[in-house]
Amino acid sequence: FWLKVLPSSIQPHLELYRKPLATMQQVIVVGGGLGGLSAAHTALERGAKVLVVDKSSFFGGNSTKATSGINGALTRSQRALGIVDSPETFAEDTMRGGAKRPDLVSVLTGESAPSVDWLCDKFGLDLSLVSRLGGHSNPRTHRGKERFPGMTITYALMEKIEEIAEESDRARIMLKTKAEKLLTDSSGNVCGVECVTSKGEVVREYGPVIIATGGFGADFTADSLLSKHRPDLSHLPTTNGEHCTGDGLKMALAIGADTVDLEWVQVHPTGLVHPDEPDSKVKFLAAEALRGVGGVLLDIEGNRFCNELGRRDYVTSMMWKNKGVTMGGTTGFFLCLNSKASTEIAWHCKHYKGRGLMKSYNNMSEFAKEHGILLSNIDKTFKTYNDIAAKQAADPQNGPFEAYGGGKSWDTWGKKFFHNLPMDAGDTFHVGVVT
Numbered sequence: 001f002w003l004k005v006l007p008s009s010i011q012p013h014l015e016l017y018r019k020p021l022a023t024m025q026q027v028i029v030v031g032g033g034l035g036g037l038s039a040a041h042t043a044l045e046r047g048a049k050v051l052v053v054d055k056s057s058f059f060g061g062n063s064t065k066a067t068s069g070i071n072g073a074l075t076r077s078q079r080a081l082g083i084v085d086s087p088e089t090f091a092e093d094t095m096r097g098g099a100k101r102p103d104l105v106s107v108l109t110g111e112s113a114p115s116v117d118w119l120c121d122k123f124g125l126d127l128s129l130v131s132r133l134g135g136h137s138n139p140r141t142h143r144g145k146e147r148f149p150g151m152t153i154t155y156a157l158m159e160k161i162e163e164i165a166e167e168s169d170r171a172r173i174m175l176k177t178k179a180e181k182l183l184t185d186s187s188g189n190v191c192g193v194e195c196v197t198s199k200g201e202v203v204r205e206y207g208p209v210i211i212a213t214g215g216f217g218a219d220f221t222a223d224s225l226l227s228k229h230r231p232d233l234s235h236l237p238t239t240n241g242e243h244c245t246g247d248g249l250k251m252a253l254a255i256g257a258d259t260v261d262l263e264w265v266q267v268h269p270t271g272l273v274h275p276d277e278p279d280s281k282v283k284f285l286a287a288e289a290l291r292g293v294g295g296v297l298l299d300i301e302g303n304r305f306c307n308e309l310g311r312r313d314y315v316t317s318m319m320w321k322n323k324g325v326t327m328g329g330t331t332g333f334f335l336c337l338n339s340k341a342s343t344e345i346a347w348h349c350k351h352y353k354g355r356g357l358m359k360s361y362n363n364m365s366e367f368a369k370e371h372g373i374l375l376s377n378i379d380k381t382f383k384t385y386n387d388i389a390a391k392q393a394a395d396p397q398n399g400p401f402e403a404y405g406g407g408k409s410w411d412t413w414g415k416k417f418f419h420n421l422p423m424d425a426g427d428t429f430h431v432g433v434v435t
Helices: 007-018 034-045 061-065 076-080 087-096 102-110 112-123 149-167 225-229 247-254 312-321 339-344 346-354 364-371 375-394
Strands: 027-030 050-053 129-131 141-143 171-174 177-184 190-197 202-206 209-211 296-298 325-327 330-338 359-361 429-434
Touching: 027 034, 027 190, 034 050, 034 061, 034 149, 034 209, 061 149, 076 112, 076 129, 087 102, 087 112, 102 112, 112 149, 141 149, 149 171, 177 202, 177 247, 190 209, 209 247, 296 375, 330 339, 330 364, 339 346, 339 429, 346 359, 346 429, 359 364, 364 375, 364 429
Parallel strands: 027 050, 027 209, 050 171
Antiparallel strands: 129 141, 177 190, 190 202, 296 330, 325 330, 330 429, 359 429
C-alpha cells in the first residue's frame, strides 16, 4: 500500500526522508519480525537511532515460523556448492509463479544474494545448506544445519538489537505495546505513532515510521480485511500467528492510505493435521523443504496425484481435486519421507514428531495397515516413481510431458527433479498428514 499525499505536500515529505538518518531523532519500526528487525538494523547501520514497537511479549512474528529457508540467487553458499544460478533466472521463476510487478520482482531477486550474505556476515549465521523447492529452477533456498531457519535468522537479529539496546541509547524496544494510530503533521505527513502499553498507558513517539506488521491471515472477525477482500477463504485454517490481524494496514487506511493487492492471499498446501485436533483453526506449517528433500504426496489409495515441487496454488488445487484421508471434518494427504530424506532434514522430523504431527514407521506395510491402504498400490506407486526418475536422469530432454519450469519430463505431472532415491516400501518412513 502507499500513502495518498496531496501534491502541495509532496516536497516537504520528500525532504524529511532525504535528511541523513543520523540527523533524525529516531526511526520508529512497528513490528518485530524479520522485516522489521532488518529495517531496524539497516537504520542503525546508517547512524540512526531506532525504536522497535511490537504488541507481542517477544519479537519474531511469523518469521520464526519459516521452516524451509530464505531464497537467494548467486550467493556465496551457492557458489561454494557449485550451484549455477542468477537473479535473472530467479526473476523468471517468480514471474512464472504468478507475480505481476516486474519492477518489484527485480528488487526481490536482484537484492536476494546481498541480503542472504548480509545475514551471514553481520550476524554470523550458517546458511550453508541449499535446497531446490517448489517453483524454483535451481537450488536457492538457504538454511543452516540446526533448527528452523526462520527461528535461527530472526533470533540472531533479535538478540543483536537487544544487546544494542542494553548497551547504548541507539536502540529502544517496546514490547507488549500496540501501535494504534499514525500521527500526522499539519500537511498530512506521517510524523509518529500513538501506542498503548500493556498497562493501558497511551504513548506518543515521533519520527519516520516503518510499518512491518505483517498480514491479516489470522483475523477472523466479521469486519476483518480477510472477510472483506477474500471471504471465500475465511473458512480455511491458518498457519499464521494470532498477531496477524492487519494492524499496520488498518492504521494506514485510517489516515487515507490507498491499498493494492489485498486480494492476493496465499493458500498453502501443507498445514500439518494433528490427529487429536484435526479441525483446529490454527495449523502448524509443514516445511516446503520436506518436499524439497524428496517427500512424496500420496492420496488415500496410495497414489501420487501431483508434482510435489509445483507452485503452491497448483499443489493446493490438486489436493482439492483428489481423494484424501478424512480426519474429523478435514481432508488431508500423506506426506511421506524415506530414510534418506528423513536424515537430510532430521531436525524438522524430530520436531514434528515431538509435536504429534508426524509419525515414524519401520516400513510402509505398517503405514498401509494403519490406514487401510493396499500395500500393492504403494509398491506400484514407488516403482513407477523410481522408473520415472531413472528415465529423467538418463534422458532429461525428451520426456513426453511438459515439465514445470520448462523442458520435458517423464512424469505425468511434469516433475523433473528427484531426490533421495530410491523409494522402497520396505524402508523406514516419516509420514505426516497435510491439508
